[in-house]
Each structure stands twice: as C-alpha cells, then as structure tokens.
Amino acid sequence: MSKVFPKWTNALPLKIVVFVFVFVTTLLAGITYYVTPKYVRVGYEPTQPVPYDHSFHVNELGLDCRYCHDKVDQSDVANIPAADTCMKCHSMIKTDSPLLAPIRESYATGEPVAWERVHEVPDYVYFSHQAHVNRGVSCVECHGRVDEMEVVSHAEPMSMSWCLDCHRHPEEVLRPIDKVFDLDWEHPGGKQGQIKDGHMFVEERNITPPESCTGCHR
C-alpha cells in the first residue's frame, strides 16, 4: 500500500488543517476589515459637478449650515440646495466663473444639477434629520467636520451598529440646542463634562432613542 501513498502524505492532514485554519482566519479577518462600512464607506470622496468648498463658505464667509440646507430642521431629509439658493449670491459675485457654469445652466434651464450622493443609507432605513438636530444632536456626529472639508468626504461608517452605539449612549453626544450647528464646539469640561451634562439633557428632554426595529425600519 505504501506505493499508493508516498511518505510525504503522512503530514498532509496536518498541513491541510493548518492551511484551512489560516485561510479561513485570514478570510474572516479580511471580510471584517475590508467589506464593512468602516472601510468601504469612510473616506468616499466623489468629484462633484461643482467643486463647492464647504470650509471656505463656512470659515471665510461665515455661512450657517442652514443657509443652504434650510429644511434640515423641518424635514426628515436635509435638502441639497436648489440652484436658486446658490444664485442668491452668485448672481452678483463670480457671475462668470466657469466652475459655476452648471449652476447657472440649471437656473436658466430648470434642469437639476446632478450632485454626487456621498452619504446614503439603504432604502429600508428611515433616518430623520429633524428628529436629531432639534433635540441636540449636532451635524458633526454623523458628517464629521464638514466645516473643514474642501471636498466633502464620508466621515463615519453609518453602519447599524454605529447608529445603535449612539442610541444606547445618547449622553455622549447631546449638546445644548444652540450649539447643534456649531461644528467646532466641544464641551468645555471635556469628555467627563460632556457625559455629565449629557445625562442631564437626557433627563430634561426626555430623550428615549429607539433601540428596536420600528425606530428606523418601516
């Protein structure tokens, strides 16, 4: 029988076991890292039809988030501004900038500007902006420091577990209502101060973030 199976085959079962173990572990580790929103989504930074510079408009000109995203506190979706919002200023300033051509064209023809979508949740997730910004959750918690971005990029993974982290510990992010659109703001008392005040806000505002399916899925 030894003619059939040469000697080196004796070690084969062990090798197979080791190989399978290493392969499966690597595969799982790979999937966990590379195929989850943390890797796939964070850092996504598409080129927009008009290179709108958030940091310039916010820091240099002092625009509030709600100058353009004016329905964010009245609606579930934070609207992307219509061309006429841009034209409020740009009909007077930089009127012939080639970068603004798509805006002027949209304003003239009525055809929409096709902005690249950066943040997207699946169709079966119903997220509401107004429920968050009116209750003391700042834009920065989900969108990052947009006020410092020249090109908007995806800052947070926006996975379900990431949502739930916050829904389980709202005290870590709740802030005074007047600081919601101040992306620069941090609790002067540091993390400890934030948690202490956060608990107070949870109490005062009767914050009960839903942790069950119906909160987001309909």
Add this chain to the structure above:
Amino acid sequence: MKRAPYTHPEAELSGPRYWRSLDDLSQSPEFLAQVEREFGPEASEMNEVDRRHFFKIMAASFAIGGLGFAGCRRPESHILPHSKMPEHQIPGQALYYATGFPLRGETLPLLVETHTGRPTKIEGNDDHKGYKGGTTRKAQAAILDLYDPDRASAHTKGTAKISNADVNDLLASLNKKYAASNGKGVAILAESSSSPTRLRLKKAFLKAFPQATWAEYDAIDATNAGIAAAKVTGNDTLQPKYDLTKASRILAVDADFLDEEQGAVQFSKQFADGRRIRSSKEDMNRLYSVESNFSLTGAMADHRKRLASSQMVSFLAAVALEINLGVEGNALKPVLNPLAGKLDAATKEWAAKCAEDLASHKGESLVFVGQHLSPEAHALGLLVNEKLGNLKKTVSLVSVDNGKTASIRDLADSIKAGSVESLVVLGGNPVYNAPADLDFAELIGKVGEVIRVGYYNDETSEKASYHILQAHFLESWGDGRTYGGDVVAQQPMILPLFDGVSEIEVLARLVGEANSDGYSQVYATFQSDNGNGGKRAFEAYLNTGFVEAGYKTSNSNVSGLELADLLKGFTAPAAPTSKDNLEVRFLNDATVDDGRYINNGWLQECPDPMTKLTWDNAIIISPALAKDLDIVAADSAIQVARKNPNKVRDGAQFAKVATITVDGREVTGAIHIQPGLDSYTVVLPLGYGRTKTGRVGSASGFSAYAIRSASAFLANASLALTGQEYQLAETQEHWSMEGRAIVRETNLDDYQKDPTWVDHMGMESHSPAIYGADADMPTQQKITETPRGGSMYEHPDLTGVHQWGMSIDLNVCTGCNSCVIACQSENNIPIVGRDQVRRGREMHWIRLDRYFSSGSKDNTEIPEDPQVSLQPIACMQCETAPCETVCPVNATVHDEEGLNAMAYNRCIGTRYCANNCPYKVRRFNFFDYQQRQLDKLYMGPLAPKGMPELVQMAQNPDVSVRMRGVMEKCTFCVQRINQAKIAQQAKAGDSDDVRVKDGTIKVACEQSCPTDAIVFGDLKDPKSRVSELRENERTYSLLGYLNTRPRTTFMARVRNPNPAMPDYHDMPLSKKEYKAKAPKAAKHDSHDSHSDSEGGHH
C-alpha cells in the same frame, strides 16, 4: 485614513453598469419591450419552460454575468435638487391638498397626500361636517387609476395620434360649424355630474346651440326619485334628500344606503352616530330592511325581509295602508289596496308591525327608497314620509337645478331619425353599458362623426372617429357638489401625465369660451355663484376644499291625490315564483362599479363585501333556487367549507356555469350561492365582461349589460346549467362561526339586563385568569408591566413613552372594505392576481370576515334568512405575541411601545410566525408580486422584472416595498406613528414634551372609515379615546383565552330588534348557535356556557 478622491466614469449611460437582474443586464429587445408589462390577463404555468431549458438559460446568463465584474462597483447615485425651489415644498415631507372625488351626482371631499408633486394617498377631508373624513373603497383606489399603465396615453383620430392643438382645432371647427346651424345636428352624451362649472357650461352650450341635444346617461341610474318628486309636488327641480341624524326608526326599501346609494358615506356616519352606544343606558336606532339582494345595509339591519324588487311598490303600499293617511286616505285606499293585496300574509304582517313602529316615532322615522326603484315606489315613499311627519326632518325636498336634459332613449330616437351628424360622448362608455335593446354599438355607427372624450381606450373609443384623452380628476381643475349640495373644489395634484384635457375644458372650447383652461372656468363659476369675493375668497375655498352652499330646501308638500293618479295606471307585477319565472336584479358592482374600475387591480382584488368574490362576477342565486336546480349542497361554498373537501382544490370554489335568458337575450356565467336573497331573484353584478380594456380587466367575468334592457330589474328570466365548471376566486371559504364567540352579539334588551354579558362569552370566561392576581390592575399599568398571570413566560416591561392600541366597534362597522383599500394604498401592498387568490395568497393586511348565522346547531343546511356578522381583522399587535417566540432570526420582535415589529430585512421566510398566528393575519410574499408580471410568476427569473415607472409613482415613499420570500403584516401604520413622534420631538426641542397628543395619528384604516368604527391611540394616556373605549363594558379580546393580550380589542355588537315583529329573535342567531354548541352539562353557573373549540378561522 485618507484616500485619493474617487472619480466616477462619465455620467451618460451607454448601458447599465450594474444591473438588478440578468434580464436587465442582457438588455435584450424582448426584455425592454416587456419591462412595461406587469399584469397579464390569465394565470400561467411553469409547464411552458422545461427544466433542461431553464438550466441552459441560467448557465448562459451567469456566464455573461461573470464578465468584467460589473456588479462590484459602488452604486453611484445622484441627488437632483430643484432648479428653483417650489413654494411650500419641503423635500421629504408630504404636502396635502384638498380636492374632490366625483362619481355621478356626488363629489366626495378629499385631502390628497402628495410627495414632491406626486399624489400617493387619498384621504377624506376631515373638516367637512357631513362626511367627516370618510371615504369609499372606490375613492381610495382612484390613485391607482391615475397611474394605470394601460390608460389612454394620446389623443387619436382613428389609430393616428393627434396633438393637443389638433384637438383644439377640432373643437373650434365644431363650434364654428354648428353656430351657423343653431346646433342642429350636434348632440352630447354625457354622464350625470354634480359640477357647477359643468352645469354652467351645459347651459351655455344649450344657449349657443338651441337645437342641439344634451343627453345624459348613467348605467347606474338615480333619476327616478326626482321624477317621483316632480309628479307629487308639481315642481320638477325637486329631489328628496335623506338625513339620518335624527332618524331613530329607519326602513330601507331595497336601499343599500350604507354602501351603494349616493351619499353613502354621509349616511354611514349618521347611522353609526345613532348606534354608537357607550353604555347600556343609551338608546340606539333601529333599522328595518326589505331587499332582494343581500346588501351591507341588510347585514346591519335589525330586521330584514327578503322580497323581490318588483314587489317593493306593493310593500310600500302595505306600509302606507297601516298609517294614518288623513283626508287623502279616501282617494288613496282604493289604489293602494289592490297593490298591497299582491303580498303574502307573512309579508303583510311584517309590513304592518314595521309601520306601527315607524308611526310611533313620528318625525324621527324614515322610509328610505332605493335609487333604482320605480317612480311609483319613490312617490309612495315620499307620501309615507310626509304622513309620518318626517318631511324637513329626516327627508327634505331640495331644489336641484340640472338644466335641460334628454335621455339616452331620446338621443337614440334622434340618431335613428338621422338628425345627429356629430356626437360628442363625454366620458361614460355607452357602447358597453347602454340598454341592450338600443343596440348602441350599431346605432353609433350611423352618426357621421363621433368624438369621444374618455380616460381609457375602450369599447366606445373603438367606434369613435376621435378619441380625446380625458385627464384624471387628480390632474385637472374642476368642482362638484356633495350629497347635501356643498360645493367641493377639485384641484389638480400634478400636471396631466399624458396631456389629457378635462371634461369642462372640452366643453369650454366647444362653446367658444375665451379662457378655456380649467382653472379659469372653475374660478369664473365660483365668482358668479359665490359673489365676487375675488382671489382671496377663491383661495380660502381651495384651502378648506369646499364651501357650505347646500341645496335649497323647498316647502312643497306631497300631494296624495297626484300619487293616487300616478298609481292608478300602475299594475303591480307578479312576484317571481319558480326557476322558469325568475326576476333578475342588476347591481352596481361593489368594486368595479359600472365597469369603469375594471382595470384597477386594487378594486379587482378587493373582495365583494358580501360574496367575498374577487376578480369575477357571478350569477348570484338563493339556496332555494339552487335546490330547484339540483345544484344544492355539493357545490355551494358553504358545503365546500364543510362537507366536500374533494371540491376544494387550491382553496377555491368550483362553481357550476349557467346561462340566464331574458327576452331572448342570454348571458353565461358562474353560479354563486348566496343565502339571504329573495328565493327567485337572481342577482347579476354589472361592470364585468369588458371586451376592450387594459391587462388587469380583460377576461374578467361576464357582462350583465348584454341582457339588461330597461330598468334595474327584469321579470320572466330563466336559468339553465351548461354542465361546465368555473373556478371562482374567493377570499373567505368559511361562512360560519359554528358557535364560537368570535363576533360577540346580543340584543339591546339583554344588554340592558346584563351589561357585562360580553365577559361571559368565550373560553376566557372560565379559563385560568389571564392577569392572575393582577386582574384589577388599571389598564395603563397592565399594558406597561404585562403581568405574568398564569403564563409560563416572563413578560417584558414595555417602557415606551406611548403604548399603542386600537379599538374596533363592531356595532357600527358596516363592512364596507374602505379600510382594505386605504391600507393597500398606504402600505404598498401588492395585488397577486386571480390565480394566487384562488390559492389563498392575497396580501391584504386588513380583511373583513363575514359570517352567516342561522341559529341552528350544526349549520348543515344553507340558511335562507341568516344574520350576518362582519369583523375587520388585522394584526392584533399581541403583547405576548405567539409569532415572536417561533421566529428563528428575531425578524419579528416587540418594540418599546407595544408594536409587534416586522423587520423585513431580517426575515428569511420560514413562515413559522404565520403558522403560529391564531388570527391568521400574516401575509407571505410567495413571489415577487411587486416586480413580476402576474401571469408569469411561475417562470421565476426567466420572466421580465421591474415595476412600470407609472406604478412606481403610486408607491408610498415612507414604507418599504417588500420582496419575495418576506413575511409582512399590519404594522399599525408605523410610518405614521414615527412621523407624528418625530414632528412632536422637533416641536419639543429642549423640553420634555414628547408625548404625541391623542388624535394626532390617524392610521390609514381609521382615517378612511366612514363610520369611525376604528379608533387608534395611546393606551398609556388614560384620557385618550382608545383608553376610554378599552374600559367600555362591551370591549373584549378576540381569542383572549390564548393569553395573547392583543392590543386591538373589539367592542361587541348590539342588535336592536323589535319584539313585536314576526321575525323577532330573543337573541342574535350567532349567540343562539353559540349556546346550542354548549355541552349539555354546563357546570359554570356564573358564566354562559362555552364553545368546545375556538380559533383557527379564516
């Protein structure tokens, strides 16, 4: 980590870069051609494709799919904001506009939900005092008509498309041509309408063309009441209008005023208000019903008499003879006596006792005569009402101006005489539904030029020279009147999808008005009718949706002498007596109406409220006739459910096919046996058997118009079996509760004697205490702590701010099915097609169970005079839900506020939950009903995929569209709950005022309910309406002994029979059956005896 900016490839699409299906990927011409198709006329089989062929194609498709890893790219999507932001619009938030739903002589005030300019859901206008937000199933389904892929999409001349400008030229040339001849040679055939603008234009038309003919025709005719009122008052603008608000004794004479009569929504509200008792001390109204068909009004009646429609005049004469006719009695008695003499003794006694009860409630009784009955019947009804002192109290004669109108018979005579050169058919479908003896299809060929204005390309369009595309009422300006005469604004929600024009625009162009657009026309009417309030008054009118104009009540009296004169020439027809001498009653179909909604999938699949048939009509016959025909038992539905399991294939009813012959005309259809009909009356629902319609409506039922020559009923018909069988699609095979306490009913006097009777019915009256030692805990505590009682399981505490619950009052629910369609529209529920309904796979989240009870113990015979109990059933949101414990993947779990959540994306489709649900409310997507054509379901991935773009527009963006293999069920409209909570939170800001006020959330079924039988709210709030109702002594839990602790509770039904009546039962028949089922040696003295088995009904 920061990565280089990601640049997408060029935006223009040369082909799909990622694909949703293999067919999509291949982009074959066949696929692209078929993408638009969704519904097919007939069910299909897998046999078309053999297995080998299937694998061959699959293999090939996968090979293509592997090329280039096209599917691995990140889906790129765009946000397309407006160029200029429209006023009032907030992206993501719904906007509501007031409008009206026109149907014949009535317009229903509506509020329509729109999302970014597209209407998605129809709601009633809560502000109107008469309708109070109630709607009908037909109004609810109008959304789907708007987005029907089969609707006409272009103006045509013959088969060639013509433009809007061509249509304008055509109408202008007609105007020019006939202005010269004073209108000689032009005729208009329209449907009746309540629109003041149309009336104004009609008058303008007849003024401009004095010799023209304006004819109106409705397949469902309601003009007889007016003819009668004109005769007995001498004023030909008068019409009787009923008001049930103060009516405590109501006699419905062949009148289905809760469902099919004009004003039904308003009547339902008024009727329900007279029955909505909150304690045993309150009194309620009493309804008598005499009818040939078994209608929903008959089902609600406290006393019901079966009688052929032709006998109604005699019946009314018998009633009239029993009341004090005063001095006119001398003239009337000689004509009334021979009429009443035609009735048998039992009917006469019934009429006498009923008349006695009416007479003892003078001024608050009402005789309601069905709109299809003859002028004689209406005139008699008016007389009786006057003698009972009901005029101006429960019935008023109001002045309704409708201009000069000819009938379709006048028009037919003119056509025969050759005096019609141009015929404009405004809406309607006369070639399909005109009286059979006119042979309209041939007649219309004799007219030189037929211009047809219609929504669909139908039978009439085929015969027309021009088809002018009519806009949907949600796309056009208009107006109309409610039953009481209030003027309702009809605003467009969206620009016409296909360039259609409205009826009033066509008329305005025909009479040569300068500003012929709909808005100007409606504005002009408003200004002339309501004083010159200017734009501001008009905007207020659009904002509220109506002005309370009301018809003017007349002081005219009913003349008994005129009536005697009218009745002198009338001989009472003989009653039908055998199967060779049948009476045929034609019925406005409960779902497809006169045929106009045949292509509406929601309505086709909505079960008929009484027969529970979908997708087809049937020849509806009584059990007595079935016996005569020797088809009794073995094939009737009642036996299918009980005795003959071999006949149940795929859960469908195999019906005998028969041919019915009247006056030498015949029609063939399937027989459905329905208890409660007059023994020798055959009921034929109209509206089916269309020869030219869309994909949903074709091959559906038979056309009863083929034999309908004159009125709503015909004598001397005969019926013969053909020997064939047809499979009807029915949603409820089970007809009876068989003595179980599912719907709990009692009589009013019993209720007064024992206010807590409801707790003494059903198993839970002597099963182990459900709440154990905590039985006396207040409701608000019970629902949050869910005490364990006798249960094995630990129950979780429900911690939410709100605890949702629902109460359904069976005493006022009329079973109209409006909630079914409202739910379908709100929750994106698919239709599944006839074949799937036959297999019991309909997807409705809420259904109406209809039970017959005869009082006998075993129900082996089909009862002739059953009582009907109706019960809406949706997910009960059990606190200790049996479905949750069996789900292997936690796809159905409880949320903090007591909702039984269903996470579609977790569901893997084991269907364990549906098996474990005692209420049978869970629905499974056996196929991708939303994405696949219904006639190609069994072809699986080989069939084309995708929802037509037009149908996509009808979907509610706030609700997920479910896919194949997923379980779904009622969610208590969780989207509405969440929206209300979010709105409240946004309002609360940094305060703690997060509790939603009672009444803010109206779930879809509740909103549409014409009787307010459904109340939804927060049980944690002891002052909410639902909490109060839950504390009511009539409240019970369905199958409560299972310890499911449903959040939806029912309020038991109370009947109010008159002990003096010959057909008095001292308890409702279902309760009698329940008691009869009880074991002989009942030991429980303090309880009513229980049923031996409960549950598992459908």
